[in-house]
Amino acid sequence: MNHIIQTSDLTMRFRGCDALRGVTLHVDEGTVFALLGENGAGKTTLIRILTGFQMPTSGTCRIMNLDPAKDALEIRRRAGYVSDAPALYDWMGVGEIGWFAATLYDQHFLPRYQESIRRYEIPEDRKIRHLSKGQRAKVALSLSLAHDPELLILDEPTSGLDPKVRRDFLESMIDRAASGRTVFLSSHQMAEVERVADVVAILHDGIVRVCEPLDTLKDSVTEVAVSFEDPLVALPTLPAPAEVLGEQSYGRQRSMVIRHYDSGMHDLLASRVGVTGVSERALSLEEIFIAFTGKSPSRESIDRAEVAVEIEGGGV
Amino acid sequence: MTGALINSRGLIWKEVRQLFPLAVALFAAGLVLMLVAQMSPDNIYAMRQSGRYIPLALPGLFAVGVAAMTVGQEREQKTILWLTSMPISPGRLIRIKLIVSTFALGVMWIGCWALIKLEMMVGAFPGGFKFPLLPSLSHEASITQQVAFLSWHLHTFYILVCGFYTSWRIKNSFASLIAIVPLAFAPFAVIHLGEYIRREHVGTAFLDPVTSDLAALAVTLIASVIVGALGWRAAMRVLSPASAEKESKDANRFSPYAVFGPSFGTSGETSRRVPDQPFRSTSLAIFRQSFGSNRLALGGILFVIFAGVIGSTAGGLPYVGSSRNGGTLLIISGLLGVCCLGVFAFTGDGKAERLRFFSDRGASPAKLWLGRHLLAVAVLGFASLLYLLVGVISISVDSEDRHYLYIPPLTVVILLAVYCYSISQWIGQNFRALSISLLLAPAATAASLFLAGAVISIGGTTRIGAPITIALAVVWYFVPLLATLLSMRAYADGVRGRKLIAKSVPALILFVAIPLIPCTVEYVSYPIITSTQRTSLAQQATKANASVRMPIDKVSFQTPVGRHLPVVNRTGDYTSEVAYDDRDFSAAHLANVYVDDAQKRGVMCEATTFDGILSLASFARVRFFQSPDDQAALAELNEWMDTMTKLARRLRRSPRVIDQDHADAIVFWLADTLASPQCQMHLDRPAVQAAQELIADRQGWSDARRRAVLVSWYNWNEDRQSGAPADRFGGYSIDVWIRTHRGMLGQWLFRNHTIDSIAFHLLDLLDAEEQGQSSIEQRKTLDELISGTYQVFGQGPYSDRARRKGASQAALLNTEIRSRYPGAQWFAAWEKELAQNAITD
Structure with missing residues (x-):
C-alpha cells in the first residue's frame, strides 16, 4: 500500500x-x-x-x-x-x-x-x-x-x-x-x-508514542489488577515485549496498564507468593490514550478492577 | 487574460464587496460635509473655501482605508487563514487585492471629479476649478494644474501602497492605520530636505515652481515603487510558509497560523512580575488593560497628540517658529490623534468580546465605561498640562515669530479635544470596521461642529436666552458620552451592528435635535404672514403690476450728448473712463435724465450711482455756499437742482422700493438746500421754483411707495417661480438681509417668508401712517426681519430716534442705511414737517 x-x-x-x-x-x-x-x-x-x-x-x-x-x-x-x-x-x-x-x-x-x-x-x-x-x-x-x-x-x-x-x-x-x-x-x-x-x-x-491500527492497539494494551495479602509484596519484572505504561496502588491492590501483555504473564503474576488474585480488562481507547499520555486511570476503573479481584479471589 | 479574469472573478467579487461599505461611507460622509460647508454662515469664509475641496479628500481617505479593509480586517478576523487553505498562490492573491484596490481608487477619483463638477454647477468655483495650495501663476497655470493633477492622483496611490505595506507588516489594524500617517508624509519630508540642501548650496535662488512640482512628483513615484516592493515582501512573508528559524527567534512576528499565543514560552513574559494584590476596582483593572495591549497603536496616537500640542504652542520657540504653517498641520494632526484615541476606547481590549470577560464577572456597565475612558482622561489631562507648560515657555521666549503666535485658550482647546474624543468614541462603539470608524470619526466630528455652527448662527439662541442656550449646549456636548454609557450594557453583551446602532438612535435624535431647538424657536416666532394675507398681497401686486411699465432706463454718468464716457488707456495696463477717473463731473453728465422722450417714464438708479450723484450735487452746493457771489457756482448749483428735481420725479415713477427712498433723499436734499440763507436770494430762479414745486407736490408719494412695494414683490415672486436668480427685492440685496444674521440654513428656511413679510409690513406701515396711526409695530417687525435679533430696535434705523428731523439727514444721505433698510424714513418727522409747511403755505 x-x-x-x-x-x-x-x-x-x-x-x-x-x-x-x-x-x-x-x-x-x-x-x-x-x-x-x-x-x-x-x-x-x-x-x-x-x-x-x-x-x-x-x-x-x-x-x-x-x-x-x-x-x-x-x-x-x-x-x-x-x-x-x-x-x-x-x-x-x-x-x-x-x-x-x-x-x-x-x-x-x-x-x-x-x-x-x-x-x-x-x-x-x-x-x-x-x-x-x-x-x-x-x-x-x-x-x-x-x-x-x-x-x-x-x-x-x-x-x-x-x-x-x-x-x-x-x-x-x-x-x-x-x-x-x-x-x-x-x-x-x-x-x-x-x-x-x-x-x-x-x-x-511532541513524540509519537504509538502508531498502530486501532484493533491492534486495543488488543495490545491491557489493564491488570493484582490483589495482595500484604501491600509490601513486590511483583516480578515482566518479560519483554511487555511495557508497563502506568501503575497505581490502592491499599492491597495494584493496577497496571501493560502493553503486550499475554497469558504467560498472568501465570507469572498469579503464581507470585502473596498475590491473592490477578484480573485483566480490555481498555477503551480513551483509557489507552490516558495511559500513553501519563494520566492516572480513572477511579471508576480501579473500582471495577477491585470487584473483579474480589470475585476471582473468592473463587480461588 | 480573459481566462485569468474568469478564474479570479470570485476573488475580485470578494474584494469589491469588502471595499463597497468604505466607498459608500466616504461618499455619504463627503456629501454631508459638503452640504454642511455650503450651509455654513458666510462670515466663516475659510469654511466655505475649504468645504469646496472636500471631494478631493475622499480618494485620499479611501486610500488610507483600503488596505485596512482588504488586508487588516482579513488578518484580524483570520479569514485569510481559510483563504490561503485553498489553491491560490500568495502572489495571485496579493496582485488581485492590489489591482482591485487601485481600480476602486480610480472609481473614487471619478466620483470625486463628479462631485467637483456638481460643485462647479452650483457655482462653488467661480473662476474654474483649481487645486488648492498652488502658487498663483498666470503664465504657468496650465502646466501647474496638470502636474498637480498627476501629483494628487499619484499621491493617493502612494498612500494606498503605504496602507498595503503597513497592513501586511503590522498585524494590529489600528497600529497599521496610524503607521500610514508618517509614511504618507515621507515624500514631502524628502522634498523639503532636498530643498533645504539646495538652499544650503545655492542660496535662496528662484526655482521654477513647475520644476519643483515635477521633482516632487518624481519623489512620490520613487517612493511608491520602494514602499510597493516592501509591501510585496511583507505580504509574501505573511502568506508563505512560516520559516522555522523565524518562528523560533521572533516572538512577535505575525503568523496567521500561530499555534501559541504571543506569551507562550517567552522568557520575557514568564519573568514579568505579577502584582501580589489584584486591582480592587474594576475600572482600574480595565484602565490597566487599556495600555497593556495595542501598545504600538497607543504609542502612535500619543505621539500624534503630543506633536499637535507642541505644534500649537511652540510657535514662539527658536527653530520652531519658522514653520508656522507646519504648526497648523500639527494642530490638525493632534485633533486627529484625539479622534483616534476616541475610536481606540472601543477597539482592542475595548472590544465587546474582551469587555464581556468583566461583564460576565459582574462588572457594571458604568464601571466598564469609566474604565475605558480613564486612559483618555489621563492622556488629555497630561496633554493639557503640556499645552500650558509649552505655551508659557513659548510666550516668555523673545523671538520674532512670537508676534505672529496665537495660542488658543486652554479651555477652548480642552473643550474641542473632549468633543472630538466623545464623538469618536461614539463612532468607535457603533461601527465594527476599524477603518470605517477611523475615517468616519474625524469626518463626523467636523460635520457635527460645522452643522452646529451653521444652525446656532440662525439667531434663535438670542431669542431663547443665554441660560437655556448654555444648558442646551452642555447637554448636547455630553450626549455622545452619555450615549455610549447607556448602550454599554448591550455592547458588553455582544450586541452589534444595526441592533447596537438602534440603541443609540434616541441619543442621536437628541444630538441632532438640540441644535435645531434655537432654529425651531426662531421659526415659530418668525413674523410669517398667513396664506390669506399672502393671497391678498398677490392679488394687489398683480393689479399694480398691470398698470406699471418697468423702467428700462438706468441712471448713469454719460457725456452731455448721451454717449458713454470715453475710455482711455492708463499706465499700469488698465483702462478707465476719463471723466470718472478725473472726477470732472457736472450735472450734464447725467444726460439720460434729460432725454426728452423719456421724461414720463420712470428711471432706476443704483445705490452707488446715486451716492455719486448726491455727493457731486452736495459738492456744488458747498462751493456755492462758500462763494455766494460766484456766478459759476450758482449756475452749477442751479444745474444740479434742476437735474435732481427731474431725477426725483422720474424716480417716483419707478416701481422699485429703493428708488422711492432715493427720491426721498433728493427731496430732503432740495428742501435742505432751499432752506439755506444763500438760496433765499435766488428763489426766482427757474430751477429753484421747480424744486419748490417738487417739494410742495406731495400728492402721490404714498401711492408711489405702495405701487413700488407691490410691483417689487411681484417681480421678485416671478423671478423665484421662473427659476431666475431672485436675489433682489425692489433694488435691495436679499442676501445682505438674510445671510448676515441667519446663515445658510436660515436662508433656506426664511428666505421666502422674509420677503413676503417685508412687503406685507411695508404696506401695513403705509396704511397705518396714512390713517394717522402709529407705525411702531410695523417698524419693529421690519427691523426684526432685516436686522435679526442682534440689534436693539431702539437703536436701529426704524426707531423713532432715527426718524427725528436731525437724525433723518444722516439716515437719508447715508448710502449704507438707504440701500439696506427700505421705508425706514417713510412718514418720518422731516416728511411730516414738509407736509405741514405745504399746508401752511
Whole structure:
C-alpha cells in the first residue's frame, strides 16, 4: 500500500519550546488516520507542516509524493483541510461562499457543495454570521469536501456538531476511506475515533508514542489488577515485549496498564507468593490514550478492577 | 487574460464587496460635509473655501482605508487563514487585492471629479476649478494644474501602497492605520530636505515652481515603487510558509497560523512580575488593560497628540517658529490623534468580546465605561498640562515669530479635544470596521461642529436666552458620552451592528435635535404672514403690476450728448473712463435724465450711482455756499437742482422700493438746500421754483411707495417661480438681509417668508401712517426681519430716534442705511414737517 503521508524525524521548535521531537509517520491511502494528543501536544503544528503553512525545524515530509514546502498549492488543490475554528467570511451568504470557493476549483465543486448544504438543511441565502456554530462547521466541512479531495485533513472536525450530524459525518468518513480516499483527523473525541479510525497515533510532548491500527492497539494494551495479602509484596519484572505504561496502588491492590501483555504473564503474576488474585480488562481507547499520555486511570476503573479481584479471589 | 479574469472573478467579487461599505461611507460622509460647508454662515469664509475641496479628500481617505479593509480586517478576523487553505498562490492573491484596490481608487477619483463638477454647477468655483495650495501663476497655470493633477492622483496611490505595506507588516489594524500617517508624509519630508540642501548650496535662488512640482512628483513615484516592493515582501512573508528559524527567534512576528499565543514560552513574559494584590476596582483593572495591549497603536496616537500640542504652542520657540504653517498641520494632526484615541476606547481590549470577560464577572456597565475612558482622561489631562507648560515657555521666549503666535485658550482647546474624543468614541462603539470608524470619526466630528455652527448662527439662541442656550449646549456636548454609557450594557453583551446602532438612535435624535431647538424657536416666532394675507398681497401686486411699465432706463454718468464716457488707456495696463477717473463731473453728465422722450417714464438708479450723484450735487452746493457771489457756482448749483428735481420725479415713477427712498433723499436734499440763507436770494430762479414745486407736490408719494412695494414683490415672486436668480427685492440685496444674521440654513428656511413679510409690513406701515396711526409695530417687525435679533430696535434705523428731523439727514444721505433698510424714513418727522409747511403755505 502506498503512503499518502510520510514524515521522517520531523522536529519543530517554537521560541524555546519543542512542539515536535522527531515525528515519523506513515499514513496509508484509503485509511482513516486519527492523530490523538493532549492540548499542546503538537497536533496542529504537525497539520500545519503537512499542509505547507509551516516549515519544520528539521526532518522531511511528503504528502501525496509532494513536498509541502514547495508544492503547497498542488497539495491544497488535491487535499481538503478544515481547521478547528474555521474563519469564514461572515458577511457572505451560504450560497455565496460556495460560489466564491468554486471559482478556485473545477466545475464539479459547486453542485457538490450545494448538495452537501441541502443535505445539512442550511438555507443558501442565509448569511454566515447568522449561522449557529454547528451550522458554520457544516459549511466549512462542505467547502472542504466539495472538490472530492484525495486527502482530507481535519483538525477537531466535529466540535460544535450535534450528535446526529456527527454520526452522519463520521460515517461519511468511513465511506470516503472505503472509496480509496484518505482521512487524516486530529480529535479529542475518543469515542468517535474509536468508531471510525483505522489507524491511531498518539502524540505526546511532541513524540509519537504509538502508531498502530486501532484493533491492534486495543488488543495490545491491557489493564491488570493484582490483589495482595500484604501491600509490601513486590511483583516480578515482566518479560519483554511487555511495557508497563502506568501503575497505581490502592491499599492491597495494584493496577497496571501493560502493553503486550499475554497469558504467560498472568501465570507469572498469579503464581507470585502473596498475590491473592490477578484480573485483566480490555481498555477503551480513551483509557489507552490516558495511559500513553501519563494520566492516572480513572477511579471508576480501579473500582471495577477491585470487584473483579474480589470475585476471582473468592473463587480461588 | 480573459481566462485569468474568469478564474479570479470570485476573488475580485470578494474584494469589491469588502471595499463597497468604505466607498459608500466616504461618499455619504463627503456629501454631508459638503452640504454642511455650503450651509455654513458666510462670515466663516475659510469654511466655505475649504468645504469646496472636500471631494478631493475622499480618494485620499479611501486610500488610507483600503488596505485596512482588504488586508487588516482579513488578518484580524483570520479569514485569510481559510483563504490561503485553498489553491491560490500568495502572489495571485496579493496582485488581485492590489489591482482591485487601485481600480476602486480610480472609481473614487471619478466620483470625486463628479462631485467637483456638481460643485462647479452650483457655482462653488467661480473662476474654474483649481487645486488648492498652488502658487498663483498666470503664465504657468496650465502646466501647474496638470502636474498637480498627476501629483494628487499619484499621491493617493502612494498612500494606498503605504496602507498595503503597513497592513501586511503590522498585524494590529489600528497600529497599521496610524503607521500610514508618517509614511504618507515621507515624500514631502524628502522634498523639503532636498530643498533645504539646495538652499544650503545655492542660496535662496528662484526655482521654477513647475520644476519643483515635477521633482516632487518624481519623489512620490520613487517612493511608491520602494514602499510597493516592501509591501510585496511583507505580504509574501505573511502568506508563505512560516520559516522555522523565524518562528523560533521572533516572538512577535505575525503568523496567521500561530499555534501559541504571543506569551507562550517567552522568557520575557514568564519573568514579568505579577502584582501580589489584584486591582480592587474594576475600572482600574480595565484602565490597566487599556495600555497593556495595542501598545504600538497607543504609542502612535500619543505621539500624534503630543506633536499637535507642541505644534500649537511652540510657535514662539527658536527653530520652531519658522514653520508656522507646519504648526497648523500639527494642530490638525493632534485633533486627529484625539479622534483616534476616541475610536481606540472601543477597539482592542475595548472590544465587546474582551469587555464581556468583566461583564460576565459582574462588572457594571458604568464601571466598564469609566474604565475605558480613564486612559483618555489621563492622556488629555497630561496633554493639557503640556499645552500650558509649552505655551508659557513659548510666550516668555523673545523671538520674532512670537508676534505672529496665537495660542488658543486652554479651555477652548480642552473643550474641542473632549468633543472630538466623545464623538469618536461614539463612532468607535457603533461601527465594527476599524477603518470605517477611523475615517468616519474625524469626518463626523467636523460635520457635527460645522452643522452646529451653521444652525446656532440662525439667531434663535438670542431669542431663547443665554441660560437655556448654555444648558442646551452642555447637554448636547455630553450626549455622545452619555450615549455610549447607556448602550454599554448591550455592547458588553455582544450586541452589534444595526441592533447596537438602534440603541443609540434616541441619543442621536437628541444630538441632532438640540441644535435645531434655537432654529425651531426662531421659526415659530418668525413674523410669517398667513396664506390669506399672502393671497391678498398677490392679488394687489398683480393689479399694480398691470398698470406699471418697468423702467428700462438706468441712471448713469454719460457725456452731455448721451454717449458713454470715453475710455482711455492708463499706465499700469488698465483702462478707465476719463471723466470718472478725473472726477470732472457736472450735472450734464447725467444726460439720460434729460432725454426728452423719456421724461414720463420712470428711471432706476443704483445705490452707488446715486451716492455719486448726491455727493457731486452736495459738492456744488458747498462751493456755492462758500462763494455766494460766484456766478459759476450758482449756475452749477442751479444745474444740479434742476437735474435732481427731474431725477426725483422720474424716480417716483419707478416701481422699485429703493428708488422711492432715493427720491426721498433728493427731496430732503432740495428742501435742505432751499432752506439755506444763500438760496433765499435766488428763489426766482427757474430751477429753484421747480424744486419748490417738487417739494410742495406731495400728492402721490404714498401711492408711489405702495405701487413700488407691490410691483417689487411681484417681480421678485416671478423671478423665484421662473427659476431666475431672485436675489433682489425692489433694488435691495436679499442676501445682505438674510445671510448676515441667519446663515445658510436660515436662508433656506426664511428666505421666502422674509420677503413676503417685508412687503406685507411695508404696506401695513403705509396704511397705518396714512390713517394717522402709529407705525411702531410695523417698524419693529421690519427691523426684526432685516436686522435679526442682534440689534436693539431702539437703536436701529426704524426707531423713532432715527426718524427725528436731525437724525433723518444722516439716515437719508447715508448710502449704507438707504440701500439696506427700505421705508425706514417713510412718514418720518422731516416728511411730516414738509407736509405741514405745504399746508401752511
